[in-house]
Amino acid sequence: MSRISAMRSPVRPAVTGSTGDDLATLLVTGQDGDVEFAFVSGNPALDLAGTVLSRRDEPIDVLAAPADLERWVAECDELPDRVTADVPTFESALSLREATYRLALDRVLDRPFDPASLKIVNDTAAGPAPTIKLSDAGLHMSGDLRAVLSQIARSGIAVLADPHACLKECGRTGCTRIYLDRSRGARRTWCGMDECGNRVKAAAYRARRRAATTAEGRGPEGTI
Numbered sequence: 722m723s724r725i726s727a728m729r730s731p732v733r734p735a736v737t738g739s740t741g742d743d744l745a746t747l748l749v750t751g752q753d754g755d756v757e758f759a760f761v762s763g764n765p766a767l768d769l770a771g772t773v774l775s776r777r778d779e780p781i782d783v784l785a786a787p788a789d790l791e792r793w794v795a796e797c798d799e800l801p802d803r804v805t806a807d808v809p810t811f812e813s814a815l816s817l818r819e820a821t822y823r824l825a826l827d828r829v830l831d832r833p834f835d836p837a838s839l840k841i842v843n844d845t846a847a848g849p850a851p852t853i854k855l856s857d858a859g860l861h862m863s864g865d866l867r868a869v870l871s872q873i874a875r876s877g878i879a880v881l882a883d884p885h886a887c888l889k890e891c892g893r894t895g896c897t898r899i900y901l902d903r904s905r906g907a908r909r910t911w912c913g914m915d916e917c918g919n920r921v922k923a924a925a926y927r928a929r930r931r932a933a934t935t936a937e938g939r940g941p942e943g944t945i
């Protein structure tokens with residue numbers, strides 16, 4: 722994995738909602754102030770779709786510029802370490818992302834695939850794929866961004882076509898990430914524990930504490 726220097730501007734700050742839910746801030750800002758990506762969906766195409774956070778409320782796009790996409794590809798374990806993104810290919814990537822999200826949502830909602838999105842994903846998958854090589858170090862994959870997009874589209878098709886693949890939307894209200902649930906009995910609730918599960922549990926704990934404190938405050942002794 723390569724880390725490109727953090728000289729770029731961080732994600733726009735207007736991500737903290739008035740609800741006090743600062744999840745997005747936590748998610749997208751790393752220790753160095755740079756954008757931090759989540760690879761929790763179990764599939765590169767779903768992870769790409771997940772680069773727009775809270776799609777229904779206040780969408781936050783963590784791929785704001787071609788350099789963001791270069792870093793996203795570098796950080797994704799299943800893609801080549803290094804690609805260069807020009808503007809047209811970056812826009813193709815965003816188009817693939819939105820089409821993939823739409824098709825994944827169609828799967829989650831058990832409705833027919835959107836034809837325009839199918840065309841985008843299928844056309845992208847028809848492009849040349851990355852080269853893979855085996856060595857003692859393992860698998861090495863190389864290819865330009867077009868090949869990477871083709872690879873992402875292929876992997877998206879594989880999961881969307883699999884009748885046994887259990888696709889779910891994250892259980893945290895406001896998180897619209899769709900993930901592949903491979904857990905035994907498909908009992909997973911969150912896209913990721915760090916991203917959502919722990920936050921929901923912490924919020925529930927705080928709510929219980931608040932409720933208990935209020936109840937005690939109303940008690941006969943009037944203590945808290």
Ligand SMILES: [Zn+2]
Binds near residue numbers: 893898911
């Ligand atoms: Zn989530």
